[in-house]
Amino acid sequence: xxxxxxxxxxxxxxxxxxxxxxxxxxxxxxxxxxxxxxxxxxxxxxxxxxxxxxxxxxxxxxxxxxxxxxxxxxxxxxxxxxxxxxxxxxxxxxxxxxxxxxxxxxxxxxxxxxxxxxxxxxxxxxxxxxxxxxxxxxxxxxxxxxxxxxxxxxxxxxxxxxxxxxxxxxxxxxxxxxxxxxxxxxxxxxxxxxxxxxxxxxxxxxxxxxxxxxxxxxxxxxxxxxxxxxxxxxxxxxxxxxxxx
Numbered sequence: 001x002x003x004x005x006x007x008x009x010x011x012x013x014x015x016x017x018x019x020x021x022x023x024x025x026x027x028x029x030x031x032x033x034x035x036x037x038x039x040x041x042x043x044x045x046x047x048x049x050x051x052x053x054x055x056x057x058x059x060x061x062x063x064x065x066x067x068x069x070x071x072x073x074x075x076x077x078x079x080x081x082x083x084x085x086x087x088x089x090x091x092x093x094x095x096x097x098x099x100x101x102x103x104x105x106x107x108x109x110x111x112x113x114x115x116x117x118x119x120x121x122x123x124x125x126x127x128x129x130x131x132x133x134x135x136x137x138x139x140x141x142x143x144x145x146x147x148x149x150x151x152x153x154x155x156x157x158x159x160x161x162x163x164x165x166x167x168x169x170x171x172x173x174x175x176x177x178x179x180x181x182x183x184x185x186x187x188x189x190x191x192x193x194x195x196x197x198x199x200x201x202x203x204x205x206x207x208x209x210x211x212x213x214x215x216x217x218x219x220x221x222x223x224x225x226x227x228x229x230x231x232x233x234x235x236x237x238x239x240x241x242x243x244x245x
Contacts, residue, residue, distance in 0.1 A: 005067055005068070006074060006243070007067075008136070009066075009074050009139075009143070009242070009243065009244075010066040010067045010074060011066075012139065012140050012143040012144075013062070013065075013066040013074055013075070013076040013143055013147060014062060014063055014066050014076070016076055016140075016143050016144040016147040016148075017059075017062045017066075017076040017078060017147050017151075018050060018054075018059075019144070020076070020109060020112070020144070020147050020148045020151055021053055021054070021058075021059075021078070021079075021080040021151070022048055022049075022050055022053050022080075023108060023109065023112055023148070024053075024080060024105045024108055024109045024148075024151055024155075025045065025052075025053035025080040025081065025083055025105065026045075026046070026047070026048060026053070026108075027104045027105045027107070027108030027109070028040070028045075028083040028085075028101055028102070028104050028105045029041075029045040029046045029047075029083050030046065030104070031100060031101050031104035032083060032085045032090065032101045032104075033046055035090045035091045035092060035097050035100065035101065036089055036090060036091045037085050037086050037089040037090050037097075038089070039084055039085050039086050039089070040083050040084070040085065043084060045083050045084075052081075053080045053081055054080060054081060055078075055079055055080050055081045055082075055161070057079075057188060057192075058078040058079035058080060058161075059078055060078075061077065061078045061079075061191075061192065061195060062076055062077060062078035064196075065077055065078075065195065065216060074243075075150060075216050075217065075219065075220040076143070076146070076147035076150060076151070077150060077151070077154050077195070077216055077219065079155075079161050079162060082160075082161045083101070083105075085097075085098065085101055095170045095171075096170075098166060098169075098170045099166075099167060099170040099171070101166075102163045102166040102167045102170065103163070103167065105155060105163050106152045106155050106156065106163050107152075109148045109149070109151045109152040109155070110148070110149060110152040112148045113144075113145045113146070113147070113148030113149035113151075113152065113223070113227070114145070114149065114226075114227070114230050116141055116144050116145035116148065117142075117145040117149075117227040117230055117231050118230070118231060119141055119145075120138060120141045120142050120145060120227075120231065121231040121232070121233065123137060123138050123141055124138050124233070124241070135244055136244070138241055139241055139242065139244050142227075142238060142241050142242050143242065145227055146220065146223045146224060146227060146242065149223035149226055149227060150219050150220055150222075150223040153219050153222055153223060154219055157191070159183070159187040159190055159191055160183070160184035160185075160187030160188070161184075161187060161188065162187070162191070165183075165184065165187060168180065169181060194215055195215070195216055198212060198213050198215070199213050199214065201213070202214075221235070224238045224239060224242070
């Protein structure tokens, strides 16, 4: 990834993440409500208010990743406050209903990200490149698109409080699900170790080129590749748009 701190890019990432996490968590709450569970509404999660969905640790992780590329490259990864549901009130049953609610956030982020990617396709080339604002508009659109797609990919990881945890829990047989649930309390610590500790250990060990030490960076690259595939633009071009100084 790039070296040094790109303040403008970092602020774009953080702002995009804050909006993306609202949309992501609202997607969970909306689907739970549509499936018959009033819990998100009663807990005021069926809202587009930022404080309702913000998680301090997940947001702090995003801020650090945005400002300090040494950790993993400027990337908008983090998590919001999990939406609580009553599985027994969901249509589709406790497992099927919970699975749909868990997938809702991932699909919402993915769809929003790809819609903004399409908007980027029509924006590139239509704005003057000599205008400082004209240069930044495609960058902001790409940042928002990539943050949403990255959030969708990141949430496939089966660690609490990410959606992948609840997806796997819903798919496991009862006995295995109970055993798996014990990992929830360690989930945030494992995520932080993957994001921050592993890159540091990779540098110390001299094995920093291995995939395992750069998971956040590969999530971002995967998001850019997917965006490029959908809108027909090479990933290297998107990379150059993203990292304008």
